[in-house]
Amino acid sequence: MADSNALEGLTQALRRLPGVGAKSAARMAFHLLQHDTQGALQIARALEHAVHSVKHCTLCNTLTELDICSTCANPERDRSKLCVVETPADQAALERTLAYRGLYFVLMGKLSPLDGIGPHDIGLQKLFDRVVPRGARGEPVTADAREVQEVILATNFTGEGEATAHVISQALRSRSVQVTRLARGVPVGSELEYVDLGTIAHALVDRR
Amino acid sequence: MADSNALEGLTQALRRLPGVGAKSAARMAFHLLQHDTQGALQIARALEHAVHSVKHCTLCNTLTELDICSTCANPERDRSKLCVVETPADQAALERTLAYRGLYFVLMGKLSPLDGIGPHDIGLQKLFDRVVPRGARGEPVTADAREVQEVILATNFTGEGEATAHVISQALRSRSVQVTRLARGVPVGSELEYVDLGTIAHALVDRR
Numbered sequence: 539m540a541d542s543n544a545l546e547g548l549t550q551a552l553r554r555l556p557g558v559g560a561k562s563a564a565r566m567a568f569h570l571l572q573h574d575t576q577g578a579l580q581i582a583r584a585l586e587h588a589v590h591s592v593k594h595c596t597l598c599n600t601l602t603e604l605d606i607c608s609t610c611a612n613p614e615r616d617r618s619k620l621c622v623v624e625t626p627a628d629q630a631a632l633e634r635t636l637a638y639r640g641l642y643f644v645l646m647g648k649l650s651p652l653d654g655i656g657p658h659d660i661g662l663q664k665l666f667d668r669v670v671p672r673g674a675r676g677e678p679v680t681a682d683a684r685e686v687q688e689v690i691l692a693t694n695f696t697g698e699g700e701a702t703a704h705v706i707s708q709a710l711r712s713r714s715v716q717v718t719r720l721a722r723g724v725p726v727g728s729e730l731e732y733v734d735l736g737t738i739a740h741a742l743v744d745r746r
Numbered sequence: 747m748a749d750s751n752a753l754e755g756l757t758q759a760l761r762r763l764p765g766v767g768a769k770s771a772a773r774m775a776f777h778l779l780q781h782d783t784q785g786a787l788q789i790a791r792a793l794e795h796a797v798h799s800v801k802h803c804t805l806c807n808t809l810t811e812l813d814i815c816s817t818c819a820n821p822e823r824d825r826s827k828l829c830v831v832e833t834p835a836d837q838a839a840l841e842r843t844l845a846y847r848g849l850y851f852v853l854m855g856k857l858s859p860l861d862g863i864g865p866h867d868i869g870l871q872k873l874f875d876r877v878v879p880r881g882a883r884g885e886p887v888t889a890d891a892r893e894v895q896e897v898i899l900a901t902n903f904t905g906e907g908e909a910t911a912h913v914i915s916q917a918l919r920s921r922s923v924q925v926t927r928l929a930r931g932v933p934v935g936s937e938l939e940y941v942d943l944g945t946i947a948h949a950l951v952d953r954r
Contacts, residue, residue, distance in 0.1 A: 544795050544799045545796055545800055545809055547796070548789075548792040548793060548795075550792075551785070551788045551789040551791075551792035551793075552792075554778075554785035554788065554789065555774050555777075555778070555789070556773060556774055556777045557770065557773070557774075561835075562765065564834075564838075565764060565835065566763050566765075567796070568809065568833060568835065569763075569764045570763070570793070570796075571797065571800050571809055572809070572854050572855075575797045577762035577763075578793045578796070579793065579794065580762065581756075581759040581760060581762065581789075581790075581793055582793040582794045582797075583759075584752070584755045584756040584758075584759035584760075585756060585759075585778070585786045585787065585793075586787065586790045587752050587756075588753055588755070588756040588775070588778075589778075589779065589783045589786050589787055591752045592753055592779050601753055601779055603751065626772075627769075627772055627776065630772075646780055647780075
């Protein structure tokens with residue numbers, strides 16, 4: 539575009555951001571170099587720092603700088619409930635409701651066979667070990683000795699999210715753990731006339 | 747969102763990118779740290795390198811690593827024509843047409859009084875000095891001695907772009923330089939029924 543290898547390299551690098559194509563990347567590069575070089579250096583430092591300091595929580599698998607994230611370490615959370623979500627953003631949405639005081643497990647993805655993402659690519663084994671830990675001699679602990687009594691599946695209500703929830707619920711039922719799923723139904727504030735039929739059908743079946 | 751100052755800092759930093767809000771920034775941060783740490787470090791290095799090596803071409807004001815950019819230094823370009831554009835992206839669009847072999851001047855912005863951007867904030871004085879340079883004793887050179895014979899205004903056809911073009915044409919007419927503007931008219935491939943009335947009116951007035 540302009541004759542600058544550094545500018546070209548920056549534009550190419552910015553295209554690695556999700557949702558950023560060639561035109562957006564060029565606009566970002568020009569904007570930063572023309573109007574916000576301080577911002578450019580701030581982003582560079584934040585990236586370096588985050589890459590070198592952020593890792594996964596050993597309990598819930600979310601991104602954190604600590605060994606155990608502050609949610610898992612909070613003694614006021616209900617440790618008998620474990621809510622399974624796809625991403626930290628989903629976890630944040632649930633937290634904002636102020637309606638849940640249990641713990642979380644963050645899959646950091648979802649099953650997506652078409653993209654080649656199977657059970658080993660997301661944190662499924664880590665989740666099973668978290669729910670049914672093994673005793674000193676390697677045998678699964680009994681139901682009474684488990685910390686987690688209920689697993690709440692809060693993966694997205696998309697095809698992949700439903701499939702992920704299904705796989706988890708099948709695997710955990712054989713381990714005799716209570717597994718629940720977020721309720722499907724009519725969104726708050728919506729008029730039936732404009733709600734899709736699948737949602738209304740689910741709301742009818744799950745009526746209470 | 748997640749309890750990580752580094753992650754929070756990265757999300758805040760990414761919000762400085764144009765067109766990126768809180769949700770996009772969080773999604774970018776999670777994606778980079780979860781799936782593409784190499785990409786994150788590549789972006790960081792590209793930003794640092796670009797900030798420290800990219801500057802403005804002394805002739806055309808565009809972003810470049812050299813004192814004079816490759817377009818201005820190209821001996822095969824017609825040095826009597828100077829095309830004024832707002833951004834390097836606009837320049838690139840004109841270059842892709844292969845219909846122009848003159849030189850460019852990149853304003854790096856447009857007049858926008860509502861945003862507090864006046865003639866001194868974009869490269870207007872640098873443009874005037876480029877078109878009508880001063881001689882050894884500080885007096886403007888005569889029209890015959892000038893390199894630039896025609897200034898083609900190719901700012902955008904928006905309110906601000908038109909205003910910028912108007913200001914430049916007024917300033918340069920008093921310096922007796924030929925000033926032209928890109929033609930307004932019906933876009934190639936469009937049907938009159940769906941073209942806005944202002945464009946059709948301009949196409950009627952500018953018919954040839």
